[in-house]
Amino acid sequence: MDVLEILLQASFWAATLRIATPLIFGTLGELICERAGVLNLGIEGIMTIGAMSGWLFVFLGVDLWTGILLAAAIGAGFGLLHGLLTVPLGLSQHVTGIGITLLASSLAYFTYRVLLPDVATPPRIEPFQPMAPDWLLAVPFLGPVAAQQTALTWLALGLVPLLSWVLYRTPLGLALRTCGENPVAAEAQGLDVYVIRIGAVMAGSALMAVGGAFLTLSAFNAFFFEMVSGRGWICIALVVFASWIPWKALLGALLFGAFDAFQVRLQQVVGGAVPYQLFLMLPYVMSILALLVMARRAAYPQALMRPYVKGQR
Amino acid sequence: MTTSRDEPPLLRLRGITKRFGGLVANDGIDLDLARGEILALLGENGAGKTTLMSILFGHYVADAGTIEVTGADGAAHQLPPGSARAALAAGIGMVHQHFTLAMNHSVLDNVILGTEPLWAWRQDLGAARARLAALIESTGLAVPMDARVGSLSIGEQQRVELLKALYRSAKVLILDEPTAVLTPQQSALLFTTLRRLAQGGLGIVFISHKLEEVMSLAHRVAVLRHGRKVLEVAATGTDKARLAHAMVDRPVELPKALPQPAGAPALELLGVGVAPAAGVEPLVDVDLTVHAGEIVGIAGVSGNGQRSLAGLVAGTLLPDRGSLRLAGAPWPTGGPKALIAEGVGRIPEDRHRQGVVGDMTIWENLALEGYDAPDCRRFGLLDLARFRRRAQALRERYDIRGGGSETPARLLSGGNMQKLILARVLEPGPRLILAAQPTRGLDIGALAEVHRHLLDARARGAAILLISEDLDELMQLADRVAVLYRGKLGPARPRAGLELARLGLEMAGQGPAAADAA
Numbered sequence: 001m002d003v004l005e006i007l008l009q010a011s012f013w014a015a016t017l018r019i020a021t022p023l024i025f026g027t028l029g030e031l032i033c034e035r036a037g038v039l040n041l042g043i044e045g046i047m048t049i050g051a052m053s054g055w056l057f058v059f060l061g062v063d064l065w066t067g068i069l070l071a072a073a074i075g076a077g078f079g080l081l082h083g084l085l086t087v088p089l090g091l092s093q094h095v096t097g098i099g100i101t102l103l104a105s106s107l108a109y110f111t112y113r114v115l116l117p118d119v120a121t122p123p124r125i126e127p128f129q130p131m132a133p134d135w136l137l138a139v140p141f142l143g144p145v146a147a148q149q150t151a152l153t154w155l156a157l158g159l160v161p162l163l164s165w166v167l168y169r170t171p172l173g174l175a176l177r178t179c180g181e182n183p184v185a186a187e188a189q190g191l192d193v194y195v196i197r198i199g200a201v202m203a204g205s206a207l208m209a210v211g212g213a214f215l216t217l218s219a220f221n222a223f224f225f226e227m228v229s230g231r232g233w234i235c236i237a238l239v240v241f242a243s244w245i246p247w248k249a250l251l252g253a254l255l256f257g258a259f260d261a262f263q264v265r266l267q268q269v270v271g272g273a274v275p276y277q278l279f280l281m282l283p284y285v286m287s288i289l290a291l292l293v294m295a296r297r298a299a300y301p302q303a304l305m306r307p308y309v310k311g312q313r
Numbered sequence: 314m315t316t317s318r319d320e321p322p323l324l325r326l327r328g329i330t331k332r333f334g335g336l337v338a339n340d341g342i343d344l345d346l347a348r349g350e351i352l353a354l355l356g357e358n359g360a361g362k363t364t365l366m367s368i369l370f371g372h373y374v375a376d377a378g379t380i381e382v383t384g385a386d387g388a389a390h391q392l393p394p395g396s397a398r399a400a401l402a403a404g405i406g407m408v409h410q411h412f413t414l415a416m417n418h419s420v421l422d423n424v425i426l427g428t429e430p431l432w433a434w435r436q437d438l439g440a441a442r443a444r445l446a447a448l449i450e451s452t453g454l455a456v457p458m459d460a461r462v463g464s465l466s467i468g469e470q471q472r473v474e475l476l477k478a479l480y481r482s483a484k485v486l487i488l489d490e491p492t493a494v495l496t497p498q499q500s501a502l503l504f505t506t507l508r509r510l511a512q513g514g515l516g517i518v519f520i521s522h523k524l525e526e527v528m529s530l531a532h533r534v535a536v537l538r539h540g541r542k543v544l545e546v547a548a549t550g551t552d553k554a555r556l557a558h559a560m561v562d563r564p565v566e567l568p569k570a571l572p573q574p575a576g577a578p579a580l581e582l583l584g585v586g587v588a589p590a591a592g593v594e595p596l597v598d599v600d601l602t603v604h605a606g607e608i609v610g611i612a613g614v615s616g617n618g619q620r621s622l623a624g625l626v627a628g629t630l631l632p633d634r635g636s637l638r639l640a641g642a643p644w645p646t647g648g649p650k651a652l653i654a655e656g657v658g659r660i661p662e663d664r665h666r667q668g669v670v671g672d673m674t675i676w677e678n679l680a681l682e683g684y685d686a687p688d689c690r691r692f693g694l695l696d697l698a699r700f701r702r703r704a705q706a707l708r709e710r711y712d713i714r715g716g717g718s719e720t721p722a723r724l725l726s727g728g729n730m731q732k733l734i735l736a737r738v739l740e741p742g743p744r745l746i747l748a749a750q751p752t753r754g755l756d757i758g759a760l761a762e763v764h765r766h767l768l769d770a771r772a773r774g775a776a777i778l779l780i781s782e783d784l785d786e787l788m789q790l791a792d793r794v795a796v797l798y799r800g801k802l803g804p805a806r807p808r809a810g811l812e813l814a815r816l817g818l819e820m821a822g823q824g825p826a827a828a829d830a831a
Contacts, residue, residue: 169436170433170435170436171430172432174425174426178415178418178422178426181418185415185423186415186426188413189426189428190398190401190402191427
């Protein structure tokens with residue numbers, strides 16, 4: 001098996017999509033927050049608690065989609081907390097975000113341990129099953145790739161054009177982008193900057209939590225510690241990579257997913273000649289390189305990380 | 314006035330009072346505005362003009378008083394306090410001194426922002442575009458609709474602000490110091506537009522501290538002083554002296570430059586070029602000499618290279634081509650510190666960000682330059698007692714008010730902050746002084762102080778490079794004036810032969826030749 005062979009495998013592309021899915025959710029979520037002018041470093045923790053709570057609710061007996069919705073609601077709740085602290089109170093978005101990450105992930109582990117004190121192996125649930133429309137399954141090459149994807153992946157892919165439409169084609173999107181460019185301009189046109197910014201952080205955080213829940217309800221069928229393992233931070237970098245544009249976020253997430261899927265397969269090819277840690281590094285090194293190329297030209301939202309205080313310029 | 318007696322006023326303010334801590338910014342102000350009327354609100358900085366209009370527009374909530382707006386039904390409705398949305402809905406539009414535009418968005422996006430219900434699946438861009446085109450057509454406020462606002466000139470950006478208000482069918486238009494950023498020609502154009510809008514029935518409140526433009530534009534003038542309305546007269550029934558007296562209530566005499574011979578060259582720029590880069594305004598082949606005991610004024614609208622020129626002299630920027638000379642010797646290497654040591658005083662354009670460290674105290678800010686001189690040390694440590702004593706003396710000599718030596722500099726008013734900077738810069742007796750927009754945003758009292766200090770420095774033989782957008786200031790102070798346009802500096806000509814109108818044309822890029830032909 002050589003490199004070209006890897007790229008031609010349907011299983012490689014299926015894995016790429018699967019790895020990219022939580023990143024798509026997380027990156028789009030972060031993108032919404034940052035477009036409104038709020039950096040949300042709570043993403044890592046919000047994904048963790050999304051993963052834990054989605055799994056927990058399903059474990060306790062609700063159906064999978066209700067689990068997703070509840071995880072999203074909990075994510076939105078942490079978004080509300082981050083929004084209240086950073087928007088009307090104007091606290092440092094960095095410090096608050098790190099705090100949210102610590103709080104949310106610790107709370108997730110704590111709840112898990114309190115509810116399941118004695119289990120050694122994480123209890124399993126019945127996860128989302130792969131599904132795809134028949135016409136797609138019939139397409140050569142794409143069919144086998146699509147056959148392995150669950151509904152959440154299709155949802156993530158569908159969110160990209162939806163978010164693009166909302167950001168660039170609706171009054172709400174224009175208002176949200178203006179809050180990230182110049183909140184004074186939004187206020188002067190009668191918009192409530194606080195409400196829009198907090199709303200954006202809540203919506204974005206809900207998506208992050210769904211990205212986390214994908215891990216426990218689709219990719220795996222259990223929750224375990226450290227399972228988010230830096231995906232949130234990757235999303236932060238992907239937003240910059242994407243220059244705050246949804247379809248480029250999709251591109252970035254797929255690229256990262258491909259690197260990750262590639263390195264696993266490359267390990268098998270090259271075998272023991274190279275320490276496997278080097279392969280694990282590969283996607284991160286590639287993202288840094290891609291970031292270097294893409295982010296140099298990125299146009300930041302002008303008011304990103306700048307708190308807006310009413311009646312003050 | 315075009316309104317009849319029995320028609321209710323468009324806008325009626327009664328007993329507006331606003332306090333910030335102990336300071337009374339507005340004290341029981343009554344004001345009426347009729348349809349088709351242009352009302353000038355005149356006053357020094359800090360007189361309460363902007364506060365009053367911010368209350369009207371819902372940025373602040375008044376402590377007392379009411380605002381009534383006559384609606385379409387002809388009845389007066391009270392405006393709920395503290396809501397920009399309500400003010401907009403009532404037909405009040407405001408053009409802020411600092412534009413409230415999203416620079417990365419298109420003109421169209423800036424105009425339609427907030428005019429549609431937020432929860433809609435699509436924007437009706439076609440209709441919005443047609444409506445804006447009609448508005449541009451009918452008002453003559455020409456701007457490219459799809460251009461990024463940040464790529465427009467200041468004058469065009471101001472038109473976008475006007476369009477924003479008119480697009481919402483504003484009945485009352487408030488303009489906060491709209492001419493502060495314009496050339497005389499652009500101002501004249503704006504006035505023509507405003508007169509036409511007023512003829513169309515719009516009520517206009519025009520905030521200013523410039524007497525000439527108030528007299529030429531307004532139907533009625535209200536003067537605020539220390540938060541109180543001290544005078545309200547028809548513009549035709551008054552004169553500048555009376556308004557000036559009402560505004561300041563103390564005789565302000567602007568110092569005059571006495572003729573004196575210029576000395577040896579103190580600053581020379583020889584074919585200096587600065588390449589354009591991110592955040593750097595380019596300069597092209599600039600030649601300039603400033604002699605000892607001479608003030609050379611640089612006229613021009615901001616953004617034409619002033620910042621780079623100031624940066625070169627301040628030591629924060631190096632030329633890409635050509636060279637600078639200081640008092641006949643090569644330009645000192647070693648950046649700002651070496652320049653200060655060689656007797657270059659710098660009054661920066663942005664006093665808040667470059668002139669002072671806001672969170673440090675007044676005495677610390679006064680000690681920022683030259684704190685490492687040997688006589689400022691005791692046993693190898695900074696001699697703080699000496700700094701404090703010196704600060705005390707400087708505060709008295711330069712009349713820095715608004716706090717003691719321990720007050721953080723950011724709490725000072727613009728005028729007092731500038732006096733602090735002057736004290737720091739002028740005290741060592743520099744031989745070359747860079748004064749970048751030294752009176753921007755200052756009221757007449759502080760302005761006179763700054764002028765007096767600059768002229769004193771000139772009298773004792775300092776060379777002064779004065780960069781200013783205020784042509785009146787240049788005509789008062791400068792011995793010679795050169796115009797900077799798109800990075801090119803015109804010849805520095807003696808003030809005596811210059812006309813304001815011609816300078817204004819040159820600032821807009823119509824060079825001396827073009828002006829001669831006209």
